[in-house]
Amino acid sequence: MVSHKPGPLKQPKKTHKHGKHKSKGALNLKNKGRVGVMKKGGIKGMVTSKLDRRNRDKQVRKAKLAQNSSDKRELGGPGQAPISVIVIPANEAVSVSAILEEIKGHGTVTGEKDNGFYFHSKKQSKRFHFLTPRIGCPLFETIDLVKCADLVVVVWDHTCELDPLIKTCLYAQGLPSVQHVVVGGAKLTDQERAQRRRIMGDTLEALLGNKEDKVHYLDKASDIDTMIWNMANFKHHRLSFLRHRPYMVSSEVDFKQTSEDKGTLQVTGYLRGGELDANMLIHIPGLGHFPLDKITTAADPMRHKNDMFEDSILSERDLEQCQNPNMECPVDEMDGEQTWPTEEELMEAENEKKSSRKVPKGTSSYQAVWMMSDDEDEDDEDDDAMSDGEGDEEEDSGEEFEEVESESVAGTTEPDYDLHFDEETELAELKKFREANEHEAFPDELDTPLDTPARVRFQKYRGLKSFRTSPWDTKENLPLDYARISQLENFNNIRKFIVKSNVTKERPVKKGAYISLFIADVPLTIVNSECTAMTVFGLFPYEQKMSVQHSVVQRHAQCDLVIKGKEQILAQVGFRRYLVRPIYSQHTKSNKHKLERFMPKTGSFVASYYAPITLTPSPVILFKVEEDGSVTLLSTGSTLSCDPDRVICKRAVLSGHPLKINKRTATVRYLFHNREDIAYFRPLEVRTKQGRRGHIKEALGTHGHCKIGFDGPLHQNDTIIMCLYKRVFPNWDFMFQ
Numbered sequence: 252m253v254s255h256k257p258g259p260l261k262q263p264k265k266t267h268k269h270g271k272h273k274s275k276g277a278l279n280l281k282n283k284g285r286v287g288v289m290k291k292g293g294i295k296g297m298v299t300s301k302l303d304r305r306n307r308d309k310q311v312r313k314a315k316l317a318q319n320s321s322d323k324r325e326l327g328g329p330g331q332a333p334i335s336v337i338v339i340p341a342n343e344a345v346s347v348s349a350i351l352e353e354i355k356g357h358g359t360v361t362g363e364k365d366n367g368f369y370f371h372s373k374k375q376s377k378r379f380h381f382l383t384p385r386i387g388c389p390l391f392e393t394i395d396l397v398k399c400a401d402l403v404v405v406v407w408d409h410t411c412e413l414d415p416l417i418k419t420c421l422y423a424q425g426l427p428s429v430q431h432v433v434v435g436g437a438k439l440t441d442q443e444r445a446q447r448r449r450i451m452g453d454t455l456e457a458l459l460g461n462k463e464d465k466v467h468y469l470d471k472a473s474d475i476d477t478m479i480w481n482m483a484n485f486k487h488h489r490l491s492f493l494r495h496r497p498y499m500v501s502s503e504v505d506f507k508q509t510s511e512d513k514g515t516l517q518v519t520g521y522l523r524g525g526e527l528d529a530n531m532l533i534h535i536p537g538l539g540h541f542p543l544d545k546i547t548t549a550a551d552p553m554r555h556k557n558d559m560f561e562d563s564i565l566s567e568r569d570l571e572q573c574q575n576p577n578m579e580c581p582v583d584e585m586d587g588e589q590t591w592p593t594e595e596e597l598m599e600a601e602n603e604k605k606s607s608r609k610v611p612k613g614t615s616s617y618q619a620v621w622m623m624s625d626d627e628d629e630d631d632e633d634d635d636a637m638s639d640g641e642g643d644e645e646e647d648s649g650e651e652f653e654e655v656e657s658e659s660v661a662g663t664t665e666p667d668y669d670l671h672f673d674e675e676t677e678l679a680e681l682k683k684f685r686e687a688n689e690h691e692a693f694p695d696e697l698d699t700p701l702d703t704p705a706r707v708r709f710q711k712y713r714g715l716k717s718f719r720t721s722p723w724d725t726k727e728n729l730p731l732d733y734a735r736i737s738q739l740e741n742f743n744n745i746r747k748f749i750v751k752s753n754v755t756k757e758r759p760v761k762k763g764a765y766i767s768l769f770i771a772d773v774p775l776t777i778v779n780s781e782c783t784a785m786t787v788f789g790l791f792p793y794e795q796k797m798s799v800q801h802s803v804v805q806r807h808a809q810c811d812l813v814i815k816g817k818e819q820i821l822a823q824v825g826f827r828r829y830l831v832r833p834i835y836s837q838h839t840k841s842n843k844h845k846l847e848r849f850m851p852k853t854g855s856f857v858a859s860y861y862a863p864i865t866l867t868p869s870p871v872i873l874f875k876v877e878e879d880g881s882v883t884l885l886s887t888g889s890t891l892s893c894d895p896d897r898v899i900c901k902r903a904v905l906s907g908h909p910l911k912i913n914k915r916t917a918t919v920r921y922l923f924h925n926r927e928d929i930a931y932f933r934p935l936e937v938r939t940k941q942g943r944r945g946h947i948k949e950a951l952g953t954h955g956h957c958k959i960g961f962d963g964p965l966h967q968n969d970t971i972i973m974c975l976y977k978r979v980f981p982n983w984d985f986m987f988q
Contacts, residue, residue, distance in 0.1 A: 326401070326487060331763040332521035333369060333378035333553065335500060336482060337400040339393065340383075342412045347383050350406060350432065353475050354381070362502060362552040366783045369553050374476075375483040378553050380521075382500070385783050390882065391828060394420055395536055395786045398493065398826065399500050399523070400427055402485055407433045409447070411454045416884055419807065423887035424823070424870045428488045430465040430481060431455060444470055492825045492869040495754050497527040497789035499768070502552070504785055506778055516541075516773040518787055519549045521765050525789070526758035529566035530573040532790040533770050536828055538777065539987045540795050540863075542576050543568055544769040551765040565766065566759045574790070576772075578797050578863065579735040680813070687813045687849045695848075695902040696972075705905070705923055706931040712903055712975035714935035719841050723978070725896040732983045736861065737796035738895050746866045749791050788826045793864050799895040799981070800824070800862040802871040803838055804888030805855050812875060814850035814885060817982045821876050824862065824890065825869030830876075832982040833860035836899045846901040846979055850885070857891060860981045864893045900976040907971040915961050916948070919971050924955040932973065939969045 273281070299307075327334035338347045351368075358372040367382040382400075384393045397403055403426060405413075433451055448468055455466060465485070467478045499520045508514040516535075527546065534540040546566045554560070700708050715721040739745045760766060768787065802824070814820075817832045835847040838855045847856060858873065869890050874882040907922025922937075923929050929950040937959060938944045945961035959971065 323484075323487065327377040327379065327483065329378075332523050333380045334482065335380050335382070335399065335401045335523075336404060337396050337402070338381060338383040338404045338406065339397075341405055341407045342410070342414060343386075344410070344412075345406050345408050345434070347406050350434065350469065351381060351383070353469075353472075354479065357475055357479060371553060372479055372483065375480060377483040379482065380500070382784055385781075388783065390416065390420065391536070391823070392782055393417065394424060394823070395826075396500070396783060397421055397426065398424060398490060399498055399786050401487065402482060403427060403429045404482075405429065405431050407431060407451070407455070408435050409451075411451065415809075419884060419887070420823075420872055423872050425490045425492075426488075427490060428485050430467065430478075430485065432467045432469060432478065434469050439470070444468070492867040493524050493788075495525045495750060496791070496867070497525040497531075497760075497762070498523055498826070499787050501785040501787070506773070508775065512775055513772050514775065515544065516770040516777060517767055518770065518785060519765075519767045522760060522762055524762065525753065526756075526762055527566075527760040527766075527789055528758040529568045532574050532576055532795055533768065534788045534790055534827060535770070535773070535777075536786060536788075536826060537780075537987060538774065540576060540790055541770045541772055542573060544771045546760050547767045547769070549765050549767045565764075574792060574795065576795060578795055580737060580796075582731070582734045683813050683815055686815075694904075696904045696906055699905050699921070699923060699928075701924055704925060705928040709903060709905075709975050712977045714932075714974070715976055716936065718843060718845070718900075718974075718976070721843075723843055723898050723900075725898060728978070730980050732861065732980070733895060735983075736798050736895060737793065737864070738798060739793065739864070739893065742892055742894060745793075749793070749866055753791060786826075791866050794866055796864050797861060797985070798864045798893040799897070800860055800865065800893055801891040801897060802858050802888055803855055803891045804858050804871055804873060804886040806850060806852055806886045807884050810883065810885050812883065812885070814875065816846070816848055816850075819876070819984065820858075820860075820885065821874040821882060821988055822858075822860070822862070823870075823872040823874070825865055825867070827863065827865070828988050829862060830984065830986045830988050831860035831862060832984045833858040833873075834899060834979060834981045835859075843898045843900050846899050855888070858886075858888075859897065859899060861983050861985050865890050899979055901979045903975045903977070905973045905975070907973075909965060909967060909969065909971065910956065912965050912967060914964055915945075917959055917961065917965050917971075918951060918956060919959050920956050922955065922957065922971060922973065926950045926953050926955070929955065929957045935973060935975075937971055937973045939965065939971055941966065941969050943969070 325331050338351065340347050354370065355368070358370050358374075360368050360370055362369040366385060367380065370379040370381055371377075372379070382396060384396060433448075439447060451468075452466060465481055467474065467481065469475065469478070499518065499522055501518045501520045503517075503519040505517040505519075506514055507517070529543045529546050531543065532540045533543055545564055545568065547564050548560075548562060550560045551558075699705050770787070802822075816834045819830055819832055822829060822831050822833075835850055836844040836857045836859065837847065838844075838857050844857065850856070858871075871888045871890055873885040873887070875885050876882055905922060907919040909917040910920045911918040923932070929947060933947045936944060936946060939961070943961045943963050943965060945959045948958045948960050950957050
């Protein structure tokens with residue numbers, strides 16, 4: 252019997268598709284019974300079961316709950332700082348004095364002053380420090396008190412009116428725990444009270460947009476006890492930028508003059524937030540930062556009558572270990588100077604001066620030098636206020652105008668209206684308004700000047716093949732102000748290390764102690780300042796040094812002012828407040844960021860300015876200071892980083908129009924006005940508003956016409972543009988306010 256043999260056309264059977272990995276059988280055949288080495292047990296290499304992971308998470312959760320319960324019990328208890336309660340009226344018609352008087356009758360009061368007192372509730376075994384801002388006090392005094400409070404109590408009446416500026420600033424800065432108290436219902440019936448509570452609850456929820464805040468109605472005398480119980484057992488929220496930072500709200504302030512214009516300021520109060528050392532610097536809002544001479548104990552106003560008090564020094568300043576209070580780095584003006592040129596460099600320079608050029612017959616060598624100097628580059632005459640701080644001078648149109656007296660046809664209801672009219676300010680605002688509208692319609696577009704060569708006018712600019720990917724040296728052509736600032740090599744790593752080391756490091760002055768700070772070299776202006784309570788904050792290392800601060804902000808919805816770059820702005824950054832002149836740029840992830848000549852009206856943007864380094868993420872509020880001292884809210888946001896290497900580029904767009912088009916080649920005019928400028932800018936790429944790209948081929952004539960070749964057909968209604976870029980920096984105009 253003959254067996255069948257497959258021929259050459261036999262189709263093989265398909266193999267099993269087990270994927271890219273090897274099957275278990277293939278692995279067993281490859282290993283041949285060998286077993287791999289087991290990983291050594293440890294934190295990273297340890298293989299845990301599902302039950303072990305659940306148990307570990309349960310233990311972590313239990314430890315956090317125990318820590319939170321311990322912190323809640325210690326808050327306001329013996330040996331700790333009392334609960335700081337700030338009582339704020341919702342509007343000027345609300346009086347908080349009646350509520351504070353009723354609270355005083357439910358416990359022991361000590362250290363009573365005009366705007367605050369210490370209160371001890373025996374029933375709740377808690378201690379409180381009640382403070383209320385002065386009537387008619389500035390906005391920033393309320394902001395400073397709220398950021399240092401443990402609990403904020405807002406007192407409302409039946410109108411439910413709240414100052415929108417205070418509301419926006421407090422929400423932008425960040426609020427601790429908040430409770431609301433509604434007064435004015437003592438004379439109502441039970442049915443009217445229930446209806447009023449329902450209406451007030453809906454109104455407050457719509458106004459504040461927060462359902463978690465407690466609302467108390469003081470309609471009966473027993474409601475005060477309920478209010479005190481809620482204040483003693485509230486859920487504590489801490490502001491992130493003050494979580495581990497030492498700070499204090501003053502109980503007593505004393506000043507001793509030591510020189511003609513300076514003295515030593517003694518601030519007494521409870522230390523909060525973190526531990527303190529005399530080698531740290533202290534910041535006083537509105538004045539700046541100062542060194543500490545020493546820290547001593549003080550008599551606790553809420554101590555038990557049998558407790559003995561001993562006056563002692565807790566910490567003294569060590570001149571070798573204390574932080575340097577200098578904000579700026581010493582500037583070496585000779586650092587950028589060049590050495591004396593060598594003989595070879597002098598010979599090369601001499602040969603360059605002897606360059607040949609055709610001159611008319613009979614011209615002397617002296618006249619030839621003057622004729623050759625006409626083509627040399629001159630200094631940059633950038634007439635834009637964003638680059639050199641000088642405004643454009645409008646050209647005279649040559650028309651003659653005659654001054655005539657005009658009479659108003661319609662009468663006015665305010666005959667003295669023109670007495671307060673400032674014509675110069677009005678004209679300046681009108682010019683800025685027109686510039687903003689023109690920039691919004693034609694962003695960054697500039698007309699090529701007729702009287703100045705473009706190669707001179709834009710000699711500080713450069714062209715980029717791609718704004719996103721083209722390189723830019725961050726250390727090139729830096730201003731002299733950069734010699735005065737400090738730069739952290741790796742901002743994020745240093746910030747994490749400093750904050751972590753501050754938590755783990757033990758300091759002599761513990762949190763919750765009642766102490767006296769002796770602050771040195773404080774100016775005499777502190778004597779004339781009036782405030783409810785002074786607030787002081789401790790600084791981490793490097794936070795006194797100047798750098799370039801970047802903040803991501805967004806314009807306030809109700810602000811319609813035209814704010815130009817480098818215009819003076821009042822910035823509230825965390826616990827510090829100062830005057831700066833920022834520049835604005837786009838908030839992108841690129842290594843280069845385009846400048847915004849005016850503060851954008853929509854979206855998020857970055858404000859950059861010279862300011863002290865801020866390590867912790869902090870809220871940012873920008874204000875416009877008016878001539879009468881009032882402030883207008885501009886924008887709110889948070890800090891981004893302190894990076895002097897952030898490249899902010901100002902763009903200048905030169906535009907031209909096609910005169911003749913021949914398929915992919917066009918004759919362009921109005922882009923330049925002389926032949927030399929075309930030769931100077933010839934290596935740069937040009938593009939159109941409809942997406943075509945091209946290069947200059949040659950110049951035509953002597954009036955600035957040129958031939959440009961594109962990558963596709965061109966339309967007659969298209970516009971040819973050339974983008975130039977220049978790095979810009981903020982103005983140095985810093986002052987604590």
